[in-house]
Amino acid sequence: MVDGMIREADGLFGPERWYVEHETHDEDDGYDQQAARGGLGELTEIVVIDGHVVESCRRPISGSGYECAALELDHLRGRAPAPIVQRVEVRVPPHEAMLDWLTRVVGGERPLAELDAQPLPASSPVDVGGFPDQERELAQAVDEQLARASAGWLVTDEVLTACRRLLTAAATAGTLRLWRDLEPAKVAAVVVHCIVKANGLAGAGAPFTVAHWLRDLGTTQAPSSRSATLATTIGGSRWAHGQTPTEVPDVYVLGDAGMLVSRFRRELMDYRDLAVRIREE
Secondary structure, three states, rough: EEEEEEOOOOOOOOOEEEEEEEOOOOOOOOOOOHHHHOOOOOOEEEEEOOOOEEEEEEEOOOOOOOOHHHHHHHHOOOOOOOOOOOOOOOOOOOOHHHHHHHHHHOOHHHHOOOOOOOOOOOOOOOOOOOOHHHHHHHHHHHHHHHHHOOOOOOOOOHHHHHHHHHHHHHHHHHHHHHHOOOHHHHHHHHHHHHHHHHOEEEOOOEEOOOOHHHHHHHHOOHHHHHHHHHHHHHHOOOOOOOOOOOOOOOOOOOOOHOOHHHHHHHHHHHHHHHHHHHEEE
8 A cells, every 4th residue: 555545466356456545543542644754655554365454554655665656656646835935024123123222322231221311520631551552652642632622612521521431442442553653633533523423413413513523633524434443343333233223313333321421311311211111012
């Protein structure tokens, strides 16, 4: 028998014929029909004596010697087409994407939960004592340029503090080593532009222009390439999953709330509270 088709033994019931057998099994008789069908299928061997069935057993077709017959029957019947598997990309809910982005901006879930809008404190000159020798002199000169340029800013203390913190992070990350041949004013312009971009202090809808922040450093052109490199070095990519969520502002991600001014942190708190409220609904 092949897949429920019984072939009569020659000479017992006349010419060779095929019959369909409907054999059933109890659920508890130990017969694993699904496993038996894992290959070519299954066959039933029947022993007939004087027209009486005295024994039958079922076993896989594979290895039985009836593989060709099974393949021929499959060809005649035709197998069902293989199922079509399609991948469906599920978009992350906007509020979850927002919370993920906010977590990256401020440096973690705990900083996001504890985020406040207190102004950054006034800062002292950068302590270059722990910097490598080759970078110590440059860092000190850049810090002096930052302090000088900040006198012309309308927002002084917070932005200067954020710039000094970023300068320290850049030295720790080894970025200053790459810029050791640049003039201190140009390195300072990179640091300032990076902080301005990270806080949304220039650009569309911002209260200031890039020129306002850079003019006292001898340039009005944004050092976009170097500042973007600095932001990526310190904070990583803006968004780990490709395209940034459309609902978020176009800012650099530094991954540290200590480099964000109070005005921008207040905006982030509004985003956070709205996203959390939607999540809890």
